Amino acid sequence: xxxxxxxxxxxxxxxxxxxxxxxxxxxxxxxxxxxLGAILSLTGAGGVYGPxxxxxxxxxxxxxxASGGVNGATIDLSVEDDQSDKNISSQKAQTFIQQNQxxxxxxxxxxxxxxxxxxxxxxxxxxxxxxxxxGIHIVPDCKFPETTACAYVFRDSxxxxxxxxxxxxAYADEAHPKTGVLLxxxxxxxxxxxxxxxxxxxxxxxxxxxxxxxxxxGDPDLTPYVTQAVQLRPDVIFITSLGQIPAQIMTAxxxxxxxxxxxxxxGFNTAAVSKQAAxxxxxxxxxxAWYLGNTFPSxxxxxxxxxxxYSKDPDQFAAQGYTAIKILADxxxxxNLTFGASAIAGDRDKLRTAMESVNLPSTPxxxxxxxxxxxxxxxxxxxxxxxxxxxxxxxxxKAS
Numbered sequence: 001x002x003x004x005x006x007x008x009x010x011x012x013x014x015x016x017x018x019x020x021x022x023x024x025x026x027x028x029x030x031x032x033x034x035x036l037g038a039i040l041s042l043t044g045a046g047g048v049y050g051p052x053x054x055x056x057x058x059x060x061x062x063x064x065x066a067s068g069g070v071n072g073a074t075i076d077l078s079v080e081d082d083q084s085d086k087n088i089s090s091q092k093a094q095t096f097i098q099q100n101q102x103x104x105x106x107x108x109x110x111x112x113x114x115x116x117x118x119x120x121x122x123x124x125x126x127x128x129x130x131x132x133x134x135g136i137h138i139v140p141d142c143k144f145p146e147t148t149a150c151a152y153v154f155r156d157s158x159x160x161x162x163x164x165x166x167x168x169x170a171y172a173d174e175a176h177p178k179t180g181v182l183l184x185x186x187x188x189x190x191x192x193x194x195x196x197x198x199x200x201x202x203x204x205x206x207x208x209x210x211x212x213x214x215x216x217x218g219d220p221d222l223t224p225y226v227t228q229a230v231q232l233r234p235d236v237i238f239i240t241s242l243g244q245i246p247a248q249i250m251t252a253x254x255x256x257x258x259x260x261x262x263x264x265x266x267g268f269n270t271a272a273v274s275k276q277a278a279x280x281x282x283x284x285x286x287x288x289a290w291y292l293g294n295t296f297p298s299x300x301x302x303x304x305x306x307x308x309x310y311s312k313d314p315d316q317f318a319a320q321g322y323t324a325i326k327i328l329a330d331x332x333x334x335x336n337l338t339f340g341a342s343a344i345a346g347d348r349d350k351l352r353t354a355m356e357s358v359n360l361p362s363t364p365x366x367x368x369x370x371x372x373x374x375x376x377x378x379x380x381x382x383x384x385x386x387x388x389x390x391x392x393x394x395x396x397x398k399a400s
Contacts, residue, residue, distance in 0.1 A: 030072030032339045034103055034332055036325075037078050037096035039117060041109035044084025045188070045217060045243040048272040049317045050109040053131050054079050056321030057106065059309050060329075070329050073337075077325070082108055089113035090120060097126045101344050103332070104129065104351055106324050110242070111135030111190040122150045125345065127352045130155035131324045132317055134163065134266045135193035139375045152352055154374040156327060156365070157266075157320050160190075163287030164197045164265045166380045166397055171263060171285060172205035177235035180207045180263075183225060183249055185241035186214040194240030194265045202238075210234055217245060226252040235260050242267040246284075247276035254280040261285070268385070269316045275389035282387030290319040290365055291381040291393050298362035313390075319364040326363060331355040 038057060040050035061075045069075065078100065082089035089108045096102045097120070104127040108117050111133045118138070121128040130138055134157050139150070171177070180202055184195030195212065202209040210232045215225045226249055229237055237253060239246045239262060246267050253262075262284035267273070269288045274281060292303065292313055302322060306314040314322075331354040337347045360368040371377050382394040 026071050026333050027336050028072050029070060029332075029337065029339070032073040032337075033076050034070055034073050034329075034337075035076050035078070035100065036328060037080070037093075037100060037102040037105050038321075039080055039082050039089050039092045039096070039105065039107040039109075039113070041084040041113070042079075042081035044082075046084040046109040048243055048270055049132055050081070052270065052315050052317035053107070053109065053321035055310055056306070056314060056318035056323075057131075057325050059306055059318075060322045060325035062309075063305070064325070064329050070332050073332070075325070075329065078102070082113055084110060084113070086110075086113040086116045090116040093117045093120050097121065097124050101341060102126070103337075103344070103347060104328055106131055106321070106328075108133070110188065111138060111193065112188040114138055115189060118150065118153050122152050125152060125352075126348050127152050127154065127328075127355060129324050129328060129355075130157055131320045132157050132266070133190075134158060134160045135190045136161060136196065139373055150374070152348075154327075154355055154370060156324050156368065156376055158287070158289035158376060158378060158380065160194050160197050160265045163289075163380055164194060165201045167263060167265075167285055167287035167382055168198070168201045168205050168207070170287075170382050170395060170397065171236075171261065172207060175235075175261065177207055177261065179210050179232075179234045180236035180238055181210050181229040181232050181234040182212045182238040182240070183229055184212060184214055184238075185217045185245065187216045187218070188242070190267070191217075191241045194267070195238075197265075198238045198240060207236065217241065217243070222248055223252050225249075227256065229253070230256045230258045233258075237262055239264045240267070244273070244276055247273050247281060250277045250284060251280040266316075269383070269391075271313065271315050271389055271391075274385045274391060277385060278389065279387045281385040284385045285382060285394060286384075288316050288381045288383045288391075289376075289378065290316040291383055292391065293393055294364075294366075294381075296362075296366070298366075299364045302364040314364075323360075323363045323365050323368060326360060327355065327358055327368065330358055330360060 185191035268286035335354040
């Protein structure tokens with residue numbers, strides 16, 4: 001059985017190596033090490049997302065190294081838990097960049113942490129690839145106090161400014177809801193941004209937003225907020241929050257007898273949330289960057305390898321973490337890196353330049369390229385919770 005597993009791993013690794021951007025004459029990096037650092041929320045509010053990202057990344061690293069690495073270089077990935085705290089996230093990033101001398105960063109998990117980490121990476125001219133941050137101003141406009149055009153910040157995670165409007169329009173076109181209520185966590189960037197996007201997209205889809213109900217994630221009991229929403233008898237309850245909160249809201253609303261539609265964003269898109277919501281979340285819809293059941297080869301192979309490695313299905317966050325490593329490996333392969341402590345600044349800039357021309361025809365997310373502003377342009381998969389801890393596909397909406 002171990003020999004069969006190794007053969008399967010090497011076969012998938014060969015596919016990973018073969019599906020990078022085209023180009024010949026790659027320089028040899030034999031005997032070198034490509035150091036990458038990932039800052040993820042393995043605990044805290046983002047702890048339902050970060051572990052999957054880590055697993056996807058580690059799987060990709062294992063496959064690439066097993067297939068001969070990046071032009072002969074071994075990828076060395078270090079992962080640090082920021083505990084879903086933006087201050088810890090910033091400290092971890094500074095250590096990775098200045099002490100550990102990593103070539104590039106991945107993460108952080110939460111948009112709130114990105115507000116501190118991304119400006120630091122930009123200032124220190126270190127490429128950073130966001131694998132789950134979907135809030136406003138991550139990219140393309142990247143509005144930090146120091147700059148309005150971030151050269152070193154990229155993301156492979158579908159932004160809420162695409163996912164939420166697409167989801168609302170798809171449901172409105174199908175069911176023609178008339179009224180809605182928004183429940184929004186007001187104490188983190190991701191949730192607040194999601195609420196802002198919902199508010200901007202209800203009227204244009206024929207939905208009267210009866211009330212916006214803000215709350216804090218630390219509130220010990222969300223029932224009073226849910227009661228306010230249910231008493232208005234809306235057709236739709238919009239939820240923009242993260243961690244376990246969406247499932248808690250769904251459960252409380254169903255207990256009060258409300259039978260309308262839940263619509264949300266990226267906070268819905270993990271099996272951990274779907275499992276917690278269980279039957280109370282059945283039919284809850286969101287726009288996703290990825291869908292488990294996609295049968296195109298690059299996704300089917302990823303799903304199979306992940307299940308072999310971890311004895312469970314991957315989720316969107318695993319797929320984005322896995323794809324992120326492929327993006328960085330492909331970029332490093334073409335970047336003509338020099339290596340060595342004295343060369344790190346130049347190598348980081350070479351990598352950043354190479355990332356801008358990534359063209360991967362086959363990833364679990366489908367074909368992948370960055371836009372000119374370092375964002376991702378891709379298909380949106382409208383998915384819904386199945387009531388059993390998983391998701392079913394509602395429809396596929398290709399990028400315009």
